[in-house]
Amino acid sequence: MTAISPRPESAILPPALRAPAAAVSVLALLVFGVFAARYADDSSAGRLDRRVQRIVDASADGPSLPDVVIRLGNPLSVVVLAVLLAALALALGHRRLAVLAIVGPGLTGVATTTLKPVIGRTIEGGFAFPSGHTGGATALGVVAALLLIAVLRTATGISALLLSAGALVSGGAMALVLVGNRIHYPTDTVGGFCVAVAVVLTSALVIERWPSMGRAIGRGPS
Numbered sequence: 001m002t003a004i005s006p007r008p009e010s011a012i013l014p015p016a017l018r019a020p021a022a023a024v025s026v027l028a029l030l031v032f033g034v035f036a037a038r039y040a041d042d043s044s045a046g047r048l049d050r051r052v053q054r055i056v057d058a059s060a061d062g063p064s065l066p067d068v069v070i071r072l073g074n075p076l077s078v079v080v081l082a083v084l085l086a087a088l089a090l091a092l093g094h095r096r097l098a099v100l101a102i103v104g105p106g107l108t109g110v111a112t113t114t115l116k117p118v119i120g121r122t123i124e125g126g127f128a129f130p131s132g133h134t135g136g137a138t139a140l141g142v143v144a145a146l147l148l149i150a151v152l153r154t155a156t157g158i159s160a161l162l163l164s165a166g167a168l169v170s171g172g173a174m175a176l177v178l179v180g181n182r183i184h185y186p187t188d189t190v191g192g193f194c195v196a197v198a199v200v201l202t203s204a205l206v207i208e209r210w211p212s213m214g215r216a217i218g219r220g221p222s
Contacts, residue, residue, distance in 0.1 A: 012097055012100060012146055012150070013146070013201075013205065013208060014156055017159060021204065025205075028193075028195075031190070032194035032198070035194075038187075039119070039121045039129055041119075041120040042121050042122075048187060049186050052179065052186035053179060069173065070181070073136045074133070075109060078136035078139075082140065085147065086098040086101035088147065096208065097143070097147050100143055100200070100207055103203050103207070104143050104196075104204070105136055105139040105200075108199045108200065109136060109139075111199055112136075115129075121185075123183075123184065128188045130188060131178060132192060133178060134171050134191075134196070135193070135195050135196040136192075138174070138192065138196035142163065142167050143200060145162045145163045145165065146204065148166075149163065171189070171196065175192075
């Protein structure tokens with residue numbers, strides 16, 4: 001009786017996007033480093049912060065966006081959404097993405113939480129840079145985009161657009177709410193966004209190349 005080999009799982013990142021993803025990760029780290037050095041041990045808004053804040057304030061009309069958007073960036077909410085994404089990825093047969101759904105947002109949360117006291121930037125007495133809420137939302141958006149790409153098997157150009165949209169829409173929406181409610185300086189949200197992009201894309205590249213994980217996925221259940 002001939003054994004039927006399981007269908008190979010699709011990659012987390014399309015091969016054509018791996019080199020660009022690595023480059024974007026490095027760029028995100030560089031941007032983060034510049035802002036971290038500029039605003040370390042600071043408690044005031046910089047010139048860029050003031051300019052962006054004026055734009056956000058001028059565009060605000062009526063009450064601020066609902067608090068529920070901010071709550072989506074809370075640690076517990078990020079954990080719950082990450083688990084749901086992982087469960088969905090498993091149900092669709094994407095085990096590597098299920099791992100990334102937990103590892104990406106998880107490491108992003110650890111990184112933003114650890115870096116805040118190290119950098120020391122504060123707003124109203126609380127550590128602010130990088131924004132954990134923005135980091136969590138961005139990480140979830142990137143993972144969701146990667147899952148959508150894997151399911152739809154989109155072309156390289158469309159995959160790049162979906163990945164960019166996943167990061168920018170989720171992270172940008174959270175940043176807009178945080179800045180509009182004066183919970184963070186704009187540059188804090190840029191820092192959180194950069195951490196999430198670097199962490200999730202780097203994690204995806206590492207998981208993709210992890211030998212033991214690849215063999216386990218290739219074998220499947222016995």
